[in-house]
Amino acid sequence: MPDASTLLEVTLRWMHFVAGITWIGLLYFFNLVNVPLMKALDGPTKGKVIPILMPKALWWFRHAAWATVLVGWIYYAFLIVPGDPAGDTHHVVVVQLVVSLLAWAAIYALLSPLKGALNKGPVLAVIIGVVALVQAILIAKLTGGEGHSSRAVSIGVGGGMGIVMMLNVWGIIWRSQKKIIAWTAENAAKGTPIPPESAMLARRAFLASRTNAWLSLPMLFFMATASHGATIVGPWFGAR
């Protein structure tokens, strides 16, 4: 029988994969399939489809999001970081959380007004891209360097993006979609007019979901480089 720590590592890794595939799979469904579908449907059909499709899809989506991040974070904080050859590095866990919360606060502020240039997709893409880059550089600088393992820094950077993505799900997407689904169901059932605010919430949820779809690419890159790419990312982080 494998020893307890190997069993724990494999179990955490398996749970992380199952939750991560469920979350990112639905994220790509929403962005690549559901957005064009909703554009093609007329009002009455949307009124039938949304109250059935979205509650179920968003239930799995938002719960897979926190499960992926929680299991990944436990793996990172209790297995990867303590194994970092640079010795006592518990501060890196705090650095990842604080820098990621600040990055999310910036993204939340950018997606709030939805006016003028801050309602143009390409403009927001560039600004949010800079925020994500600054987040990655700060985490790499504050947790990397001589003696640190690129495995720990990779997950520090990739996991930080995962935390921002999870906060987008619970802090923007689900809060907006919850209201839109209720209004759409009420409108289909009783003909109650859908409030004009619904369009702004749908736009904000769409932009946050697009942000997550793009962030998932570098996030998965750093997940993969953790145990397979030290020679690639090690030099970036000044780590081994």
Ligand code: HEM
């Ligand atoms: C956004 C969602 C995420 C997805 C889809 C995801 C996916 C993955 C995948 C596929 C791997 C395996 C890589 C490999 O073995 O090649 C992995 C590894 C890992 N992930 Fe994530 N991850 C996510 C977020 C996070 C977060 C937020 C953290 C922690 C803060 C985290 C911590 C870890 C750790 C510690 C490993 C193991 C690395 C190793 O053994 O070297 N992940 N993740």
